[in-house]
Amino acid sequence: NAGVTQTPKFRVLKTGQSMTLLCAQDMNHEYMYWYRQDPGMGLRLIHYSVGEGTTAKGEVPDGYNVSRLKKQNFLLGLESAAPSQTSVYFCASSNRGGRTGANVLTFGAGSRLTVL
Amino acid sequence: AQSVAQPEDQVNVAEGNPLTVKCTYSVSGNPYLFWYVQYPNRGLQFLLKYITGDNLVKGSYGFEAEFNKSQTSFHLKKPSALVSDSALYFCAIWGTGFQKLVFGTGTRLLVSP
Numbered sequence: 659n660a661g662v663t664q665t666p667k668f669r670v671l672k673t674g675q676s677m678t679l680l681c682a683q684d685m686n687h688e689y690m691y692w693y694r695q696d697p698g699m700g701l702r703l704i705h706y707s708v709g710e711g712t713t714a715k716g717e718v719p720d721g722y723n724v725s726r727l728k729k730q731n732f733l734l735g736l737e738s739a740a741p742s743q744t745s746v747y748f749c750a751s752s753n754r755g756g757r758t759g760a761n762v763l764t765f766g767a768g769s770r771l772t773v774l
Numbered sequence: 775a776q777s778v779a780q781p782e783d784q785v786n787v788a789e790g791n792p793l794t795v796k797c798t799y800s801v802s803g804n805p806y807l808f809w810y811v812q813y814p815n816r817g818l819q820f821l822l823k824y825i826t827g828d829n830l831v832k833g834s835y836g837f838e839a840e841f842n843k844s845q846t847s848f849h850l851k852k853p854s855a856l857v858s859d860s861a862l863y864f865c866a867i868w869g870t871g872f873q874k875l876v877f878g879t880g881t882r883l884l885v886s887p
Contacts, residue, residue, distance in 0.1 A: 762808070763818070768815075
């Protein structure tokens with residue numbers, strides 16, 4: 659009963675390095691999301707996916723790339739890390755959106771990234 | 775575009791007293807509103823949602839929320855606070871097309887013994 663699993667949980671990078679955060683869900687959810695959480699700013703959507711092979715930009719996509727090659731996985735990449743990307747990153751997933759608007763997001767435990 | 779606002783960064787309440795965490799929304803059309811809670815070093819957990827129907831929605835851990843269309847508000851409430859309720863609370867609303875959930879900035883609730 660894993661739900662949404664994020665790896666790694668912690669990572670320290672130097673400016674300019676690259677890395678990938680992995681999100682895996684075992685609930686057969688169609689939609690997946692990457693958010694970042696910063697003090698005083700709440701959660702801001704980076705990118706999201708409404709199905710395998712599709713991705714879309716959220717509020718703060720610059721400096722990040724994503725891929726959804728398999729339905730259960732959603733990868734978030736930083737090609738050249740910057741100190742401004744120091745944050746806690748959360749992955750979430752949900753069933754397909756619909757006009758009832760009733761879909762609930764299931765979140766992972768978060769990945770804390772520090773860029774020096 | 776849909777949005778929610780949480781006007782209080784922090785709410786302090788004594789254990790046993792009622793608590794309210796405020797949220798107002800902006801939307802064209804019907805709102806679909808949610809409350810999530812985040813405990814320290816954890817991901818967000820769903821508390822309750824308003825889709826349609828009764829204006830008073832009951833959720834997990836004894837929380838409830840009151841939807842008020844005229845005031846465009848969706849305040850979170852609990853009749854008697856517990857120390858264990860101390861956490862970060864987020865209000866959220868579905869964006870256009872029900873593809874994106876938009877969150878408020880969060881309100882930290884501190885319940886003192």
